[in-house]
Amino acid sequence: MEGGASKDCEQSSVDATNTDEPSDAVKERSRDQRLAFPGDPKCVMCGRYGEYICDETEDDICSLECKRTLLSRISNSSRGGHTSLKKLPTVDECYYVKDGNDKTGSQSLPSDQSEVLRKRLGIHVKGNSVPAPILSFASCPLPQKLLENIESSGYEMPTPVQMQAIPAALTGKSLLVSADTGSGKTASFLVPVITYCANNSLQNSSNGRRPRAIVLEPTRELCIQVEEQAKMLGKGLPFKTALVVGGDPMAGQLYRIQEGVELIVGTPGRLIDLLTKHDIELDDIMIFVLDEVDCMLQRGFRDQVMQIFRALSQPQLLMYSATISPEVEKMAGTMVKDVTVVSVGKPNTSNKAVKHIAIWVETKQKKQKLFDVLMSKQHFKPPAVVYVGSRLGADLLADAIAVKTGMKALSMHGEKSMKERREIMQLFFMGECPVIVATGILGRGVDLLGVRQVIIFDMPNSIKEYVHQVGRASKLGEEGTAVVFVNEENKNVLPDLVELLRASSAPIPRELLNSQYTRSVASAGKGQKKRKQRY
Numbered sequence: 001m002e003g004g005a006s007k008d009c010e011q012s013s014v015d016a017t018n019t020d021e022p023s024d025a026v027k028e029r030s031r032d033q034r035l036a037f038p039g040d041p042k043c044v045m046c047g048r049y050g051e052y053i054c055d056e057t058e059d060d061i062c063s064l065e066c067k068r069t070l071l072s073r074i075s076n077s078s079r080g081g082h083t084s085l086k087k088l089p090t091v092d093e094c095y096y097v098k099d100g101n102d103k104t105g106s107q108s109l110p111s112d113q114s115e116v117l118r119k120r121l122g123i124h125v126k127g128n129s130v131p132a133p134i135l136s137f138a139s140c141p142l143p144q145k146l147l148e149n150i151e152s153s154g155y156e157m158p159t160p161v162q163m164q165a166i167p168a169a170l171t172g173k174s175l176l177v178s179a180d181t182g183s184g185k186t187a188s189f190l191v192p193v194i195t196y197c198a199n200n201s202l203q204n205s206s207n208g209r210r211p212r213a214i215v216l217e218p219t220r221e222l223c224i225q226v227e228e229q230a231k232m233l234g235k236g237l238p239f240k241t242a243l244v245v246g247g248d249p250m251a252g253q254l255y256r257i258q259e260g261v262e263l264i265v266g267t268p269g270r271l272i273d274l275l276t277k278h279d280i281e282l283d284d285i286m287i288f289v290l291d292e293v294d295c296m297l298q299r300g301f302r303d304q305v306m307q308i309f310r311a312l313s314q315p316q317l318l319m320y321s322a323t324i325s326p327e328v329e330k331m332a333g334t335m336v337k338d339v340t341v342v343s344v345g346k347p348n349t350s351n352k353a354v355k356h357i358a359i360w361v362e363t364k365q366k367k368q369k370l371f372d373v374l375m376s377k378q379h380f381k382p383p384a385v386v387y388v389g390s391r392l393g394a395d396l397l398a399d400a401i402a403v404k405t406g407m408k409a410l411s412m413h414g415e416k417s418m419k420e421r422r423e424i425m426q427l428f429f430m431g432e433c434p435v436i437v438a439t440g441i442l443g444r445g446v447d448l449l450g451v452r453q454v455i456i457f458d459m460p461n462s463i464k465e466y467v468h469q470v471g472r473a474s475k476l477g478e479e480g481t482a483v484v485f486v487n488e489e490n491k492n493v494l495p496d497l498v499e500l501l502r503a504s505s506a507p508i509p510r511e512l513l514n515s516q517y518t519r520s521v522a523s524a525g526k527g528q529k530k531r532k533q534r535y
C-alpha cells in the first residue's frame with residue numbers, strides 16, 4: 001500500500017470540508033471497511049469501498065486482508081504459468097454486511113455508515129428505531145420471485161426513497177414519506193405491500209383469498225398505473241389485484257374481489273360505493289396506502305378516506321407524496337401513533353431536473369403564445385402535455401391547436417368515459433398524438449412515458465399542484481422543461497412561484513418580480529443577494 005496513503009487523503013486536500021469519511025488507520029480486515037456508494041472505487045476482491053491502492057498492482061483495495069488475498073491469488077496464478085501480474089475483474093455488485101440482520105431480516109448497514117449514506121443522498125428520518133437504508137433490494141427479505149421481477153423491470157438499484165422507505169415499511173410501522181416527483185415512490189410502497197400479501201396469502205386455505213392491503217389514489221389514471229405496476233412486480237406470486245374505479249362496471253370489480261384478491265387499488269368514491277352496497281370482508285386489511293396523501297387528506301377526499309380508514313382494524317398506514325405540509329404531518333399523527341417520517345431532498349420543492357421557463361403573458365395572448373411555442377422547432381419538445389384549468393378549456397384548446405398548427409391534439413379530463421380516457425392515453429403513448437391538453441387529472445403521479453415538456457397554460461391555484469404538474473416532465477433525474485404562463489390573474493400563487501423559481505435558479509420575468517403581489521418576496525430575495533456579495 002502506498003505508505004498507507006488513502007484516497008481520502010488525496011481528496012481532503014481538494015475538499016477540506018468533506019468530513020464524511022473518518023481518516024483512521026488502514027483497515028485490517030475487509031469487514032472493517034464500509035460499503036461502496038455509487039461512484040466510489042470498489043475493492044477488486046470484495047466490492048467494498050476501495051479506499052486504498054495496492055502498490056504492487058495499482059488495484060483498488062479496501063483493507064490489508066484483501067490486499068493479501070489479491071497478492072496470493074496473483075502469485076498462485078503466476079505459478080500456474082502466468083508470469084505477469086494479472087488484473088482481476090472488478091467486482092460490480094456490492095457486498096453486504098452478513099451478520100447485521102435487523103428484526104425485519106434486512107441485512108443492515110452499521111449505524112455510522114447509515115448516517116453517511118443518508119447524508120450523501122439527502123435522506124432525512126424522524127422516528128423511533130428507524131432501520132438503516134439498504135443499498136440493494138436483495139438486502140431485504142423479499143420473496144425471491146419479487147426480486148426477479150424487480151430485476152426484470154430494469155430496477156438495478158433502489159432509488160434513495162426506496163433505500164429508506166422499503167426497510168422502514170417492512171418493520172410494520174406507519175410511514176409518512178416525501179420525495180421528489182418521479183423518484184420511485186410507487187415501488188417503495190408496492191414492494192412491502194406485495195411482500196406482505198404474498199407471505200400471508202390464503203390461496204391454499206379453505207377460507208379463500210381475502211384482501212390484505214388497499215392502495216388509494218386520487219385519479220383513475222393513477223389507479224390503473226399503480227395496479228399495472230403491482231401486477232408486474234407481483235407476477236408469479238400468490239398475489240392478485242383488483243382495480244376499483246368509477247367508469248368501469250361495478251359488477252366486474254365486485255366479482256374479481258369475491259373470486260379472491262390480496263390487493264385493492266382504487267379511488268375513494270368508488271370504493272365506498274362498493275363497500276356500502278356489498279359485503280366485503282375487510283378484517284384482514286393490514287396495510288392501507290394513501291398515495292398523494294396531501295391531496296387525499298384535503299377537503300373533498302378527506303371524509304371518504306376517513307370513512308374507509310375507520311372501517312379497518314388499525315392497519316399499517318403508508319402515506320406518500322412529493323408535497324407534504326406540516327398540517328398533513330399533523331393529521332397523519334392523529335390517524336396513527338408512532339409514525340416514521342422519511343423525506344428525501346428538500347421537501348415541497350420542485351424536481352431539480354426540470355428547467356422552468358416562466359413567461360409573463362396576458363390572458364388574451366396566451367393562446368397565440370402557446371401556438372408560437374408549439375410551432376417553434378427550437379422550443380417545442382414533443383410529446384408534451386398542456387395543463388389547463390377546466391374541462392371545457394381543455395376541449396376548446398385541443399381543437400384550436402389542431403386547427404392552428406395542424407398537429408393532432410387531444411383533450412383529457414374527468415368528463416370523458418373510461419374507454420375514451422384509455423384510448424387517448426394509448427394514442428399518446430404510441431406516439432400518434434404529440435400534444436395532450438389535460439386538466440389536473442394528469443397532474444399527479446401519472447408516469448407520462450417519454451414526456452419531457454409540460455406547458456402550464458393555466459397556472460393552478462396552489463404551488464403544490466404546480467410542483468406535481470411540472471414533475472410530469474422528468475423521471476429519475478432525466479432532464480425536462482416546464483413552460484409556465486403567468487400574469488396578475490394568478491396573484492394567489494405568484495409569491496410562492498417567485499420563491500420556487502429562485503430556488504431552482506430559473507430566470508424570473510421582470511413583470512413577475514415587479515408585480516404588486518410579489519414585491520415583498522422579490523425584495524427579500526434581493527436583500528439576501530446583496531448580503532452574500534458583500535461578504
Ligand SMILES: Nc1ncnc2c1ncn2[C@@H]1O[C@H](COP(=O)(O)OP(=O)(O)OP(=O)(O)O)[C@@H](O)[C@H]1O
Nearest residue numbers: 155157158159181182183184185186187322445475
Ligand atoms: N429502482 C428503480 N430503478 C429504475 N427505475 C425505477 C426504479 N424505481 C422506479 N422506477 C421507475 O421510475 C419511474 C418513476 O417512478 P414513480 O412513478 O414511482 O415515481 P413517483 O415518485 O411516484 O412520482 P410522482 O410523485 O410523480 O408520483 C417509473 O417509470 C418507474 O418504473
